[in-house]
């Protein structure tokens with residue numbers, strides 16, 4: 168070939184600022200581009216070999232080598248793939264690579280947000296110029312009689328081509344890093360980036376630091392390798408030789424160095440990640456090990472789903488359901504997206520349904536059109552299908568588990584339910600599939616579906632009814648008093664608890680009366696039950712402190728008969744507590760140990776919760792409806808005492824204390840109220856001590 172010099176047909180003045188801006192946040196992507204080019208070159212040669220077109224030596228082993236040279240600030244990417252002839256360099260590098268980049272840039276010129284470009288696929292070889300001032304290619308095609316080519320370019324605008332001196336098949340790309348990018352010649356930095364993008368590439372990648380003290384490398388045979396591994400583990404024991412002070416003894420170190428035999432180099436990546444295997448060929452331990460290695464999570468996953476699909480699109484992956492140890496664990500997972508074992512990015516929400524991001528997993532989908540912008544992905548029917556497929560598979564796995572291994576399903580429920588509920592909130596199709604498999608923990612710690620809960624509640628109330636010869640009411644709350652709202656009355660009331668400690672007084676009363684309630688303590692439960700009420704119209708959820716149901720009241724109880732008490736105590740409490748609008752209701756409760764309680768209608772409480780959630784502090788919650796009611800038990804001695812001794816010097820103490828006690832089992836006291844409550848409690852004890 169003759170020497171050539173030429174200009175690359177791009178206007179670099181326009182392109183560089185744009186490209187640099189885009190790639191600024193992930194400059195390191197050139198590693199992925201150059202290594203995957205090497206991997207592609209090897210795949211192409213493998214195909215030719217399979218077709219019988221290329222005859223390779225028997226001991227041919229495909230590999231990619233990455234060599235950093237921190238002293239010279241260079242990086243080398245060497246593959247023994249298909250290589251390129253001079254004509255191919257002209258066509259693929261001088262024309263295509265660069266014109267490809269120009270097209271790419273033109274297409275996205277107006278997009279200022281780098282987030283809009285997914286993975287930057289399509290930049291390929293050109294990305295080397297993000298970090299290097301000078302790039303050289305030395306390549307020798309696989310074809311017989313091929314001549315090697317040396318190509319180089321300064322800053323990616325002009326190139327020279329001449330005959331090279333490469334004698335082995337493949338391509339060697341050398342990057343002379345620019346000052347801003349010296350970090351990439353650092354061994355640890357380079358390894359970190361390769362591990363990020365290339366941990367599961369299908370070709371073995373060997374990494375070397377050219378400046379490291381030469382360790383004799385020898386290709387060992389398989390059986391020698393085994394011996395080597397056994398020796399490696401012995402080495403660990405030698406490593407552990409320590410003196411009395413806990414220091415590694417020099418002798419031990421020397422002995423180790425002397426005994427050291429040449430090590431077989433090991434690839435930095437795993438070429439057959441678990442998702443590429445058939446689920447039947449993978450053991451439970453392998454799934455767990457993969458999880459630990461990839462997600463660095465010391466907690467074992469609960470279970471997993473292995474996705475394996477060839478038609479109508481190619482998709483493989485493993486989704487793990489992580490264990491949530493504490494309430495404070497953030498519900499944030501990681502779904503790593505790969506294309507042909509090349510890492511693209513974490514959590515691409517256009518491809519993976521949002522609620523699945525709470526899981527941890529890897530998805531490999533070579534068919535994804537990744538070289539388009541994110542907004543285009545969002546509207547891509549194909550991408551939507553992928554997303555639907557994944558979500559369907561997850562629902563199938565969960566419903567299958569409910570049907571076949573309900574015990575396990577219940578065991579995992581506390582961990583998986585936030586995820587499932589989030590899925591129901593976000594994805595209608597998922598909700599449709601899962602709605603019959605949602606379970607709830609009740610006051611006895613048993614798990615029930617809503618129909619199971621309602622059935623049991625009806626059976627209980629029928630029992631009580633036959634005992635007391637009274638008709639069971641469908642809904643014994645204030646809403647049922649509103650005759651106009653017949654529809655509401657038809658609904659099955661589902662009682663629930665949001666805080667077992669705080670609401671323990673109510674829980675005890677419920678238990679005494681044999682009424683069940685569901686435990687819904689997670690943040691997601693409120694929006695979830697709101698959705699349930701809308702989609703499954705037969706239910707009405709009511710927190711157990713929303714009202715005093717008739718079951719708690721004394722038989723033959725009449726509110727009218729307590730009018731005098733009601734009027735007097737209302738006035739007294741309003742005055743003492745300085746709360747003019749306080750609602751007071753005097754009732755005769757069966758349990759005379761209960762003195763006071765707070766009830767707040769379900770609607771008002773939900774409104775208050777919502778205001779808190781949206782930080783609407785300072786607004787008056789009462790503007791949306793009635794406020795809380797202080798319920799006083801006319802059967803309680805203290806309440807009776809107050810009623811009968813309104814002029815007692817202690818009445819004010821009693822009123823305030825009763826009010827705070829009622830409030831405490833309803834919600835946390837605010838700072839000032841808490842301070843007063845403690846001071847008052849001390850005062851009461853002092854009086855008692857006198």
Ligand SMILES: Nc1ncnc2c1ncn2[C@@H]1O[C@H](COP(=O)(O)OP(=O)(O)OP(=O)(O)O)[C@@H](O)[C@H]1O
Nearest residue numbers: 204205208250259260264288289290291292293338
């Ligand atoms: N290591 C290599 N060995 C052989 N050919 C190569 C090598 N690197 C690049 N090429 C050739 O140069 C072409 C352009 O490479 P470039 O990385 O710019 O784009 P691409 O790989 O085709 O696309 P993309 O990077 O978007 O997947 C490749 O298609 C390939 O033909």
